[in-house]
Amino acid sequence: MASSKTDTPTWDKINSWTEELEYLKSIIAKTELIETTKWGGCVYVLDHRNVVGIGGFKNYFTIWFFNGVFLKDEKKVLVNAQEGVTKLLRQWRFTSKDNVDEALVLDYIQEAIENEKQGKIIKTPKVEVTIEMPEIFQKELDVDPNLAEAFLKFSTYKQKEFLEYIVETKREETKRSRIEKIKPMILESIGLNDKYR
Structure with a gap:
């Protein structure tokens, strides 16, 4: 799909994937998540905590799971967008609306919701940084x-x-x-x- 050159950020090629993103929205609407807008994109929250987000990129549209590292991912559909940088977030990328299996997407979202309710988080050790008084x-x-x-x-x-x-x-x-x-x-x-x- 051709994308027009605009001032939109590279991750927000929403105009190229309008119909596909609306389809993802219709699936997410079947859950208890609340739609919000954060960082210029569509994010879904549970008790004010980010659970999933959706967006269009140049070559694909995606649903991402903020704590996706905890998902079982039995179908091996999730990817780490920035290996070695991103610890928790995982993306599920699509190139066509036909690739979206609604039942499977709902299963993954429901698992993400359950993980959120259970409070699954990775605790990162705090590193004390001292700065000398100039x-x-x-x-x-x-x-x-x-x-x-x-x-x-x-x-x-x-x-x-x-x-x-x-x-x-x-x-x-x-x-x-x-x-x-x-x-x-x-x-x-x-x-x-x-x-x-």
Whole structure:
């Protein structure tokens, strides 16, 4: 199928697979999952947790299972889209509506729902990363006790975000401008990435 050149992301070739994706939607509608839109795509959730998603790509359309690693996959239809990168997510790819076995797709979705209800997750060990206090920022804290006190009120995680923001740049003047930018945030108890949470 030819895909038109547009500004749509490469994973969202929905216009090439409209009928096929509508068919997948009609199958998923027979389950208890709720349709939402996330990352510009169609995602189905159970109690606000992602279970499956659908989308069109250049050469195929797909249903993906966010915790697909737990599926038995007796028919061996699932693939890891990024081997070595993706730990949990698995895709089931189709190139034609005729390839979609509704009963089998429903079986896989129901198993994914059951896994979600059972709370099957992979626990990844937390890696403690320490970041050394940049001297340029330490000097600011030394001369401004209010700033130092406000900084210490943040959780270790949020302190690290501020420190990473400063040290990830090489140039001294950029470090200084970043410090000037974050000082009011620190004094107002606003974390570096709070607006994205």
